[in-house]
Amino acid sequence: LGITLPYELCYTNILTILELAGLPFRSKERNENHPLLLGGGAGSFNPEPVADFFDAILLGDGEEAIGEIAAAVAANRSAGGKKSALLQHLAEIPGMYIPAHFPPCRASSDPPTAQKSMGHPSVRRRIISDLDDIEHLKRPLVPNARIIHDRLAIEIARGCTRGCRFCQAGITYRPVRERSPGKILDIAAEAIDHSGFEELALLSLSTGDYSCLEETLPTLMDHHGGDYVSVAMPSMRVGTLTPTIMEQVRRVRKSGFTLAPEAGSERLRRVINKGISEEDLLTTCEQAFALGWRVIKLYFMIGLPTETEEDIEAIAELVQKVLATRGSGTARGTRQVNISVGTFVPKPHTPFQWDRQISFAESSQLLRRLRQIVPRKGCELKYHSPATSFLEGVFSRGDRELARLIETAWHSGARLDGWDEHFNLALWQQAAQECKIDLDAYLRKREFSEALPWEHLETGVDRGFLLEERRKAEREAYTPDCRFHQCQGCGLCDFDTLQPVVHNRQRFAKEGPAVPKMAQPVKAVPEDADSHFRYLVEYSRTGSICHLGHLEILQVVFRSLRRAGIPTNFSQGFNPSPKISFSPALASGTESLVEYFIMDLKAPLTDPQETLHRLNNCLIAGLEVRAISPHNGHIPQKISTRYQLTLPRAVNADERLRLATFIHATEFFVTRKRKGRVREIDIRPLITSISIIADDTVDLEMVTAAAEAGAKPIEAVTAILGLDRDTTMATRILKTAWAAVE
Numbered sequence: 213l214g215i216t217l218p219y220e221l222c223y224t225n226i227l228t229i230l231e232l233a234g235l236p237f238r239s240k241e242r243n244e245n246h247p248l249l250l251g252g253g254a255g256s257f258n259p260e261p262v263a264d265f266f267d268a269i270l271l272g273d274g275e276e277a278i279g280e281i282a283a284a285v286a287a288n289r290s291a292g293g294k295k296s297a298l299l300q301h302l303a304e305i306p307g308m309y310i311p312a313h314f315p316p317c318r319a320s321s322d323p324p325t326a327q328k329s330m331g332h333p334s335v336r337r338r339i340i341s342d343l344d345d346i347e348h349l350k351r352p353l354v355p356n357a358r359i360i361h362d363r364l365a366i367e368i369a370r371g372c373t374r375g376c377r378f379c380q381a382g383i384t385y386r387p388v389r390e391r392s393p394g395k396i397l398d399i400a401a402e403a404i405d406h407s408g409f410e411e412l413a414l415l416s417l418s419t420g421d422y423s424c425l426e427e428t429l430p431t432l433m434d435h436h437g438g439d440y441v442s443v444a445m446p447s448m449r450v451g452t453l454t455p456t457i458m459e460q461v462r463r464v465r466k467s468g469f470t471l472a473p474e475a476g477s478e479r480l481r482r483v484i485n486k487g488i489s490e491e492d493l494l495t496t497c498e499q500a501f502a503l504g505w506r507v508i509k510l511y512f513m514i515g516l517p518t519e520t521e522e523d524i525e526a527i528a529e530l531v532q533k534v535l536a537t538r539g540s541g542t543a544r545g546t547r548q549v550n551i552s553v554g555t556f557v558p559k560p561h562t563p564f565q566w567d568r569q570i571s572f573a574e575s576s577q578l579l580r581r582l583r584q585i586v587p588r589k590g591c592e593l594k595y596h597s598p599a600t601s602f603l604e605g606v607f608s609r610g611d612r613e614l615a616r617l618i619e620t621a622w623h624s625g626a627r628l629d630g631w632d633e634h635f636n637l638a639l640w641q642q643a644a645q646e647c648k649i650d651l652d653a654y655l656r657k658r659e660f661s662e663a664l665p666w667e668h669l670e671t672g673v674d675r676g677f678l679l680e681e682r683r684k685a686e687r688e689a690y691t692p693d694c695r696f697h698q699c700q701g702c703g704l705c706d707f708d709t710l711q712p713v714v715h716n717r718q719r720f721a722k723e724g725p726a727v728p729k730m731a732q733p734v735k736a737v738p739e740d741a742d743s744h745f746r747y748l749v750e751y752s753r754t755g756s757i758c759h760l761g762h763l764e765i766l767q768v769v770f771r772s773l774r775r776a777g778i779p780t781n782f783s784q785g786f787n788p789s790p791k792i793s794f795s796p797a798l799a800s801g802t803e804s805l806v807e808y809f810i811m812d813l814k815a816p817l818t819d820p821q822e823t824l825h826r827l828n829n830c831l832i833a834g835l836e837v838r839a840i841s842p843h844n845g846h847i848p849q850k851i852s853t854r855y856q857l858t859l860p861r862a863v864n865a866d867e868r869l870r871l872a873t874f875i876h877a878t879e880f881f882v883t884r885k886r887k888g889r890v891r892e893i894d895i896r897p898l899i900t901s902i903s904i905i906a907d908d909t910v911d912l913e914m915v916t917a918a919a920e921a922g923a924k925p926i927e928a929v930t931a932i933l934g935l936d937r938d939t940t941m942a943t944r945i946l947k948t949a950w951a952a953v954e
Contacts, residue, residue, distance in 0.1 A: 213247045215266075217255030220607035221600060221630040223262055227622045230265070237619060239267050239312060244295050248285060256309075257337075257384050258560040258666040261607050261614035263311035267299060271307045271669060272337030272384070273370075275346050280305050307338025314668055316612050336670040337384070341710050343370055343391045350402040354409070354771060356757070356832055357764055363411040363444070364403050368396055368428075372417035373712070374449075375485045375691045375700070376474070377681055378516065380559035381417055383673050386704050388421075388695050389713040393428045400432060404441055408771030408830075412436070413444040420445070420452025421695070423716035429460045439779075440788050446470075450488040450496050458503055469500045472511040475519075476526030482688040483518050485681070490530065498537040507548045510534065514578045515556040515570035517685060524578060527551075528585040535590050550592045553582060555601035557608050560666045561673065563681035568657040569605040572598050599637040603629070606654040611665040616647045674703030744781060745813045747820070748843035749827075754803045757834025762797035768832055769794075769809060775830040778823065781812045793847050795950075796916065799924045804947035810843050848952035850917040852900060855925045859935075860942040862907040867933040871902065871910075874932045882931040884923055895923050895931070902932070915953060 213233070215226055227237055230249075236242050239249065251259060251269040259269050270277055281302065288298040303310045313332045340346065352364060371388040372381065391399075400412055412432070416422060432443050445461060450471055473493055475481045481488065497508055512527050531551060538547040555575045558567045570578075575598035586593050607614060621643035628634040644651050658664065660679060677700075684691060694700050695714050705711045753765070760768070770790050773780060782788040791812035798804060817823050820840040828837050863871075874880055880896040901913040910929055916922045930940045 214250045214252065216253035217251055217259060217262070218253050219630055220255060220261075220604045221635070222255075223607065223618050224622045224626045224629055226262060226265055227618065228627065238264050238615075240264075242267075248295075248298070250281065254381065254384065257380070257669055257671065258609065259309070259311075260612050260665045261610040261618065263612055264615045266311060267295075268302050269309045269311065270338065271309055271335055273307075273340040274338070275340055275348070277305060277307050277338050281308070303332060307335070309335040309669060334668045334670050336672060339672065339710060340370070340389070342713065343367065343389050344395045349399050351406045352403055352409075354407045356760060356768055358761075358767070361413070363413050364400070364407055364409040365413050365415050366396060366399055366403070367391070367416065368414045368419065368422050368425075369416040371712075372421065373694045373700075374418065374421070374487060375681070375693065376487075377483075377485045377563040377685055378474075378513070378556060378559070380562050383561045383678075384671050385417065386671075386673065386702065387710065387712040390422060390424070390715050392715060393424045393431075396428055397431060397435070400436065404436065404439075404774075405777075406775065408774035410440065410770065410774070411442045411444055413446055415446070418449045418452065420448045420457065423695075423714050423719045425452075426454065426456045426719070427716075429457060433460055439774075440782050450492050453496050453499070455499070458499055469505045469507065470509040470511065471496065473530065474511065474513050475516060475523060476512065476528070476530045477523045479688065480516060480519060480523045480526075482690065483685045484516060485685070485691055487690065487693075490533070493530075494533055494537055497534050501538050501543075501547055506546055507550060508534065509550045509552060511552045511554070513554055513556045514582075515575060517556075517564055517567045524581060525585065527553075527582060528587070531591060532587055535587060538590070545590075548590060548592065550594065551586060552594050552596075553579065554596040555598055555605075557601060557605045559608055560664070561671045561678070563678045563685060565609070565664070565678070566658040566660060566682065569655040571652065571655065572602040575601060597632055597635070600629070600632070600635055602651075602655070603637065603640055606651050609658075609665070610654055613647075613649060617643055617649055620646055672704040674701075677702045743814050744845075745816045746843045746845040747811050747813065747817065748808055748839075748841050749811060749837055750806065750808045750839045750841075751831075751835055751837045752805045753798075753807055753835055754805070755834040757832060758798075758803045759801055761800055762794075765835075766792075766794060768835065772827060772830045772832070772835075773811070776823075776827045778811070778827065779814050781814055793845075796851070798947065799926065799945070802925075802945045802947060806947060806950055810845060810847065812845070850915065850953040852913060852915050852951050852953050853947060854911070854913045854949040856905070856946045856948055857910045857912060857925060857929050858906075858944040858946070859908045859910070859939060861939070863904055863910070863933070867935075868904065870933055871904065875902065880932070882923060882927060884921070884927065891921070893921055893923055895928050898922060899928060902929075 213229075213235075215229065230237055235246055235249075242249070249265065249267045251262070251266045252271075252274055256269050256271050259266065263269070268281075270281070284301045284305065285298065287293075288301060293301075299310050299312065302308045303313060310332070349366065355362060369388060369390040371385040372379075373386060373388055374382060376382055396414075403409075404412065414422070414425075414429075414432075419425070422428070429443065429445075436443065448470070450473070471493065473481065473488065474484060474486050478490060500508060510531065514524065516523075531549060534549050538544045538549075555570065556564075558564050558569055579595050579598065582595075583593060617640070621640050624639050624643055626636065626639045626643070641651070681691065691700055692698075694702075695712055696717055696719075699705070769792065773790065773792075780790040780792060782790055793810040795808045798807075817840070824837050824840050827840075831837065874896075877896055879894050881892045881894050884891055884893050898914050898916065899912065900915055901911070903911050905911045910933075912925055912929060914922070914925060914928065926940060926943060926945055929935065929943075935943070
């Protein structure tokens with residue numbers, strides 16, 4: 213059972229998963245018959261607060277290691293080996309951390325601060341040397357339901373050596389390893405074909421730093437833009453946004469543009485080694501507004517080491533300067549600057565890992581000050597909750613004592629703590645009192661000489677390099693990026709098996725980027741009256757797939773058509789969509805044997821039957837195409853639909869009497885609630901027939917019109933028969949036929 217550790221406030225989710233699976237929380241409490249619990253992800257570089265829950269944790273890149281882990285588990289099972297033998301074999305895999313091999317070592321201080329090895333060396337993270345060797349991205353999983361980041365994600369580079377001193381990812385993902393442009397184009401083409409995604413995202417810790425971006429991005433845009441696949445770059449950095457790149461991004465509609473100055477003053481940006489100037493930031497904002505972006509989002513942190521009151525004031529001053537880049541005239545009023553502020557949390561394995569985190573009260577006070585001084589007109593201020601940042605700081609540099617805290621808080625009701633609407637700091641404070649744990653002690657400054665709970669886990673970056681970076685922060689000294697400058701001596705690369713992989717080292721060494729010609733948004737070929745060929749596709753939706761919403765069914769069909777290689781015509785405008793007309797939306801949970809959609813194609817089908825089989829091979833379970841035939845494109849505005857509603861029990865005598873009363877009535881009003889609005893509707897004229905065709909089944913025929921208010925079949929039957937809620941919820945609804953009403 214594998215669980216990713218993406219964020220400290222997800223820790224109670226681990227216990228919820230184990231509880232639902234019927235598994236004991238602690239690894240030592242699980243026996244030979246229980247599954248292995250494996251952890252990994254960004255949070256694994258200090259997993260000590262949850263280490264007692266896991267059997268094994270992988271540090272670093274998993275693409276190669278996961279195969280080795282599976283092989284070790286399989287071999288141990290075939291040999292009838294015990295769990296202890298399996299853990300011993302897993303410990304021999306580079307990057308594998310077995311918490312049971314490193315019990316806590318209590319120091320004189322309280323809480324304990326270090327781990328003691330039982331004859332095992334410290335664990336060094338696993339590193340993939342060449343991203344071009346990873347092929348699994350070509351057949352991505354495609355969700356049926358709507359999810360966050362619902363698109364094809366292509367990792368164009370792993371690692372960042374910009375050297376921001378607060379950034380854990382800049383240490384734990386080193387060195388920079390770029391994918392070659394050819395491999396990126398290859399993955400994009402094949403993965404789009406296999407998935408049907410309508411958007412691909414170029415991912416990296418800083419996408420703008422990809423050395424071949426100016427060559428790769430236009431090619432991707434040109435190749436996929438004609439198929440209405442957009443290209444997104446969610447992680448950009450000031451100083452990397454050349455006019456060429458900004459013009460390419462402009463070809464796809466963008467509602468917002470995010471930049472992260474982190475600090476308001478030049479001085480504090482030197483402390484954190486951010487490496488961007490105010491001039492660069494303002495120039496980028498001015499260009500973005502001029503190129504049509506209407507919203508710019510700025511991200512700042514409060515509580516950074518050496519921060520002063522002047523640095524807080526500088527945030528408001530910088531925002532005011534960004535507002536001034538909006539230009540003048542009517543366009544100025546439509547342009548917005550949004551500010552997002554978070555509290556700095558010292559992370560393990562960074563130059564600031566020894567620094568103090570400001571308290572909950574201090575964080576709240578600074579945010580109140582920002583609310584007072586940040587401009588209000590044209591600006592919106594949002595911030596990360598100081599309470600969640602406080603607990604994140606506790607777990608970020610925590611030790612194994614916190615496992616008791618997590619269990620206690622979970623038993624008290626702590627759930628989904630990463631979501632503000634569920635987070636309750638009082639539960640954690642009460643749990644800390646019960647466990648006699650001082651939460652504030654975890655936010656304290658650490659001495660350079662003291663042992664840290666995560667020091668037995670190695671990123672490959674020397675401790676001496678981190679100490680020197682911390683001293684350079686005091687001097688406000690800059691450390692250049694080793695991608696485009698000399699090696700900075702972090703100790704990671706051996707320049708034999710491991711070194712930075714950068715395909716165009718000269719990109720940022722140029723005198724300056726040439727100003728490109730204005731790139732135009734991708735446009736479709738002008739429509740021709742002869743290029744519209746419409747077909748009626750009849751299909752069924754049965755089983756659990758019927759619980760998808762109407763918009764999700766639409767997306768499933770769109771992606772299935774793309775996977776099947778059936779090109780449709782598209783609408784025009786900012787958000788083109790396939791020209792497909794669907795039958796009226798069904799309520800979630802309703803099955804149907806007679807759904808349809810009308811597709812508008814660029815060319816006629818040479819073999820509709822072959823197309824039917826090809827499309828069925830690309831549809832998900834529960835959707836099946838029954839027929840494809842030419843159609844005139846006309847959509848009936850008024851239809852008669854027949855349903856069968858099967859109750860979880862037989863229809864009783866009282867319900868039969870109510871049905872007879874309804875049949876002889878001239879009117880029958882029901883209360884319908886939609887989007888908070890309540891209205892009375894007479895459903896009697898809508899129902900052309902209703903009868904009991906089996907002990908537990910009602911046959912219903914209803915007439916609906918696109919421009920008239922109607923009711924769902926379950927609403928009608930519930931009101932007519934007087935069904936209770938439990939019966940209503942357990943009733944199966946099946947659409948069996950439909951016909952146009954003249």
